[in-house]
Every structure is written in structure tokens, then in C-alpha cells.
Amino acid sequence: MHINWQQKELHLKVVYYGPALSGKTTNLEQIYSRVDPSHRSEMVSLKTHEDRTLYFDYLQLELGKISGLTPKILLYTVPGQAYYEASRKLVLRGADGVVFVADSHPDRVNANIEAWQMMHTHLSSFETPMTGIPIVVQFNKQDLPDALSETVLKALLHVHGLPIYPAVATRGEGVFDTLKAITKSVVAQVQRVMAR
Amino acid sequence: MTEQQNEVTESRKKLRNGITVVSLQEDAIKKLAVELQEKLQTVFIMVVDTAGQAIYASEPLIESKSNALGSLLAGDLSASQELARVTGQYDLSQLIIREGIESTLFISEAGKDLLLLTIVPGQVPIGWARILIKETARQIGEIIHTPVSELDLLSLGLDDEKLTDIYEESLNNIWNG
Numbered sequence: 001m002h003i004n005w006q007q008k009e010l011h012l013k014v015v016y017y018g019p020a021l022s023g024k025t026t027n028l029e030q031i032y033s034r035v036d037p038s039h040r041s042e043m044v045s046l047k048t049h050e051d052r053t054l055y056f057d058y059l060q061l062e063l064g065k066i067s068g069l070t071p072k073i074l075l076y077t078v079p080g081q082a083y084y085e086a087s088r089k090l091v092l093r094g095a096d097g098v099v100f101v102a103d104s105h106p107d108r109v110n111a112n113i114e115a116w117q118m119m120h121t122h123l124s125s126f127e128t129p130m131t132g133i134p135i136v137v138q139f140n141k142q143d144l145p146d147a148l149s150e151t152v153l154k155a156l157l158h159v160h161g162l163p164i165y166p167a168v169a170t171r172g173e174g175v176f177d178t179l180k181a182i183t184k185s186v187v188a189q190v191q192r193v194m195a196r
Numbered sequence: 197m198t199e200q201q202n203e204v205t206e207s208r209k210k211l212r213n214g215i216t217v218v219s220l221q222e223d224a225i226k227k228l229a230v231e232l233q234e235k236l237q238t239v240f241i242m243v244v245d246t247a248g249q250a251i252y253a254s255e256p257l258i259e260s261k262s263n264a265l266g267s268l269l270a271g272d273l274s275a276s277q278e279l280a281r282v283t284g285q286y287d288l289s290q291l292i293i294r295e296g297i298e299s300t301l302f303i304s305e306a307g308k309d310l311l312l313l314t315i316v317p318g319q320v321p322i323g324w325a326r327i328l329i330k331e332t333a334r335q336i337g338e339i340i341h342t343p344v345s346e347l348d349l350l351s352l353g354l355d356d357e358k359l360t361d362i363y364e365e366s367l368n369n370i371w372n373g
Binding site: 002003010013034035036037040041042044046055056058060061063066067069071072086087090093094143176179180183184187188189190191 | 215217245246247248249252261264267271275278282319341354355356359360362363364366367368369370371372373
């Protein structure tokens with residue numbers, strides 16, 4: 001969290017994390033296309049020639065003034081490919097909240113588990129335990145004919161107790177619900193920290 | 197400092213990886229940047245936080261350009277930092293120099309929370325620019341950790357019980373569906 005005192009702005013950083021091709025960038029693209037242009041930035045994407053995220057995607061949302069502050073939500077994705085693990089860690093640093101985008105395809109179970117565990121490792125290295133940062137889980141690609149069910153995915157990832165949202169990001173389904181959920185969780189966390 | 201102010205300041209320190217910039221600090225950063233601009237006849241100076249959020253720019257930028265520049269700047273320095281860590285070369289006060297024909301670009305750490313971008317005309321000696329930029333970056337890094345007495349976060353409404361609902365409503369208002 002960052003407060004620009006002069007401009008009375010509250011900045012919250014949310015990172016979309018997950019395995020390669022799980023739909024992280026698609027989430028941001030859907031948000032970009034569906035948010036009133038006067039309330040969002042341009043989307044910054046650093047991609048390879050194969051259209052894969054090289055470093056990160058970035059999009060900023062600006063909400064109307066709330067109490068004394070103008071909130072800005074900074075959305076980032078991490079590169080999904082394991083090759084870019086160091087970059088993923090960098091983008092994750094300083095996050096106020098994380099959306100874990102899991103791939104519901106049965107062949108991607110191991111990739112989901114590996115990404116989940118690496119995220120845990122990275123957050124721990126920042127001295128930010130999983131319990132200390134809001135996390136929302138999205139089970140994307142639920143339109144696949146052989147998509148794993150929510151129950152199965154929850155058991156595989158051991159994500160009990162976290163907010164879960166099924167999604168078909170390519171159609172925008174579940175994208176906004178996920179965004180709202182992580183935003184509310186982050187705001188609640190900020191309030192808890194401030195109240196201490 | 198009153199007891200309440202002490203409590204507020206304590207709360208601030210507990211925030212995760214967050215910094216708070218107040219107007220006095222921004223004024224001081226601007227003053228240092230202007231001094232650097234005069235000494236080096238810089239083309240452009242920008243101060244951003246490690247997440248890429250612009251705090252100061254020597255000339256107005258449209259928001260989208262400011263966002264893009266800030267993000268890339270943070271990413272560039274972060275990559276370099278990680279590269280240094282991986283190779284065992286990491287040290288504080290890192291400086292990246294991108295030498296060009298028309299101008300030279302310096303990206304430097306300003307403490308652990310801020311970054312300083314300085315673009316200097318090509319005819320300015322790099323060694324001279326490097327010394328002044330490193331000193332300015334050091335001072336900026338110190339400013340941001342100067343205790344702030346005017347902080348009053350509670351007056352910003354962050355203690356509103358319905359704050360999460362208000363945020364949800366605000367998101368609903370900007371979503372076209």
C-alpha cells in the first residue's frame with residue numbers, strides 16, 4: 001500500500017499469479033475492455049514474439065473518490081513460464097493481494113500445484129506468510145469439456161478457506177467477481193492493519 | 197507529538213512493504229531534483245517507487261505515459277537487482293547506466309523504496325553525472341524515511357465500517373459489463 005499524500009491517492013497492488021497459460025493476461029485484457037476508459041490506464045504488456053508474457057502486464061484502475069482518498073488499483077500479472085521464476089518473484093514483491101489463476105484442465109494439475117507452492121515460497125521470502133496477505137483463487141477454463149470440478153481443484157491445491165471463483169476468462173465470466181473479491185479483501189486487510 | 201499521532205505513526209510502520217509520502221517529503225524531493233536539473237542540465241528527471249508509481253516528474257506526462265514509464269523503470273531496476281543477487285554482486289545504491297549518443301540514462305536506487313531516473317545530455321561527462329546522481333539518490337532515500345508528524349490516516353476514512361462495500365459499489369460504477 002502506498003499513499004500519495006499530496007494527491008490524496010491510495011495505491012493498492014494486486015498481482016495475478018498462476019501457471020503458464022492459465023489466463024492471467026486474459027483476466028487483465030477483459031478488465032481493460034470492460035472498464036470505463038476514463039477510469040483505467042493503458043495496458044502495458046511486455047511480451048515475447050510468441051505473445052507470452054515476458055515480464056509483466058500492468059493495468060491501473062482509478063475509482064471515484066472514497067472518503068478522503070482517490071483509490072487506484074494497480075493490477076499486475078506475472079509471466080507464467082517457470083523459466084521466468086525470478087521475474088515472477090519480483091512482480092510479486094510488495095503485493096497487497098494476490099489472485100491465483102488456476103487452470104482447470106486435467107493435464108495442468110501439476111503446473112497448478114507447482115505454481116501454488118512457488119508462490120508460497122516467494123511470499124514467505126518477503127516475510128509475508130500466506131495468512132498475512134489476501135488471496136483469491138480463480139478456477140479458470142471451466143468451459144473445457146473435461147474441466148476439473150471446483151471440489152477436485154480445491155482438494156488438489158489445498159485451498160480450503162479461501163474465496164474461490166470459477167471462471168471462463170475468455171468470455172469475461174468470473175473476471176469481475178474475482179476482481180471485486182480481491183479488492184474487498186485487500187481493503188479489509190488494510191483496515192485491519194490500520195486498526196492495530 | 198500527541199499520543200494519537202504516535203499511534204498513527206506506529207500503524208504506518210506496520211504496513212507491509214508500503215511507504216507513505218507526505219507533501220513535505222514531496223517538496224523536498226522536488227527541490228533536490230530541481231538542483232540536480234540545474235547542475236547537469238538534465239533532459240528529464242523522474243522519481244518513482246519500487247512498484248513504478250510516479251512521485252515526481254520534471255515535466256508533466258500524460259498519465260498513461262507516466263504509468264508505462266514507471267512500470268518499465270521499476271522492472272528494469274528490479275531485473276538488474278535480481279541479476280546482481282544471482283551473481284552475488286548485489287549492493288545497495290545500485291546504478292544502471294544506458295549510454296546513448298544524444299543522451300545518457302541513469303536509473304538509480306534511492307533508498308530501498310524509491311528509484312530515480314535521470315536523462316542527461318550526451319555531452320555531459322558520465323563520471324560527473326554519476327557522482328551527482330548518486331548523491332541526490334542517497335538524499336531522496338533519506339527523505340522518505342524522515343519521521344512524519346502530519347500523518348493522520350484515520351481522518352482519511354479508512355476506519356469506515358462499510359468501506360469494503362463502498363469499494364465494491366465504486367467498482368460496479370466503472371464496470372461496463
